[in-house]
Amino acid sequence: MGTDRYRRHEQIDWFSQDAVRSACVVVIGAGAIGNEVVKNLALLGVGAVDLYDFDQVEEHNLTRSVFLRESDIGAGKATAVVRRASEVDPAVRLRAIEGDFWEHLGVSQLAGYDCAIGAVDNFEARIRLNQMCLLAGTNLVNAAIDSRHAAVESYAHGDAWGGACYECHLPESAYGRMAERYSCGGLRRRARAAQRVPTTAVTASIAGALAASTALRLGASGDERPASRRVLIDTIAGGSTVTVLDRNADCAACQGMLEPPVVVRTRNRWALAPEMRGADHALDQVLRLSDPLVTGYDCAHCGALPEAVRYLDRRAADFDDSIATCPRCAKAAVRIEIRQRFELGELVERFGTRPVPAKFALADIGGRTVCFDFEES
């Protein structure tokens, strides 16, 4: 590394190259914004960037993704982006994770980052990342675009607990849009792919630059308590608005979380330890799993179905609503029970030494949210 690389940064009185170099950022999504975020973080000389994406490069990505080329079509997006971004500054440690962050990134692991940047393309993933950042106490920057606007929101769950979260101002219509893609309980609806919003490199580059700057808190004073806020930029008219986001007492995500949650990394095994036997009161503890599970499956006409073994105690999101059609009578008469809340005793009974197919479980213990973050099985 040349000693001259960061000379211009060092001439800026509010820019600390040491602070940037020590920062560790996770970027979720290697699409248009993700490319721009990684580009800016690499150019700034950030210490480490982990990039998550489960998608492959398609030809239409090439108009908005600075690191992708025709030769990358079919390759994993995260790997393709990291390969080229590594050429920008060899001192920046870049890592590609090909997969869904919900499957591969633990809450405890997320707590180790200075900031998470959400550059995904749907509400479900943004809600999930927000939930994880709330639990982990990790700062979240949420960046999104359309063909005209760029929006960058910052939620300082790590630096200033207690502010608004992403869901505090999410309109009901967004939940309605998600509900169109899932039947009640969480089965995916067939032929209901997420709507694709047209975007351009212009809005992506503005969102990516502002997201990177916000994540690193460039220009912010150290003693400032950052409020949750949204910057919306109109790339055609050239205007922008900065909006303070206050906490919503009725928020679906952070309601009741008055203190930072306690995160306990734990094995995903449900056999009671010897010292727990006889502690029956503990078995009544209610746990809310990260993922709804299928807990009942029978046909209103045919009764019990042997096929139930394929679905019971598995994640509802693994299936679509085709399983509501009875394999015996071919009628849409299957009664599917899907639940997310369980008493500890029921989980012990259902799963024993098997892992629960969930990422984490939440419990309200002594008025405080406790997150049992499951180790990978």
Next chain:
Amino acid sequence: MSNEMSLVVRTADQTRRAELSLDPASTGADIIQAAVDNWALPGDTDYTLVNATTGRAVTPGESLSKAVRPGDVLEVQPVLVAG
């Protein structure tokens, strides 16, 4: 009606703007729905409401009486989701 509140509602691109007298019990969600309906805003987009005078967002369930003062300017902004 005497207890109505006068304010301005506009879209983020400021192509639509109206001076209105509204019931203070109306919520942020009510204002957004009225804007979508009256201005035929694209139905495939979600919207949020911002009090442009104070620079604070109005939550969907919040009433105007709590979040707005007479004469304030409310802005209907798109909720962006693409990445």
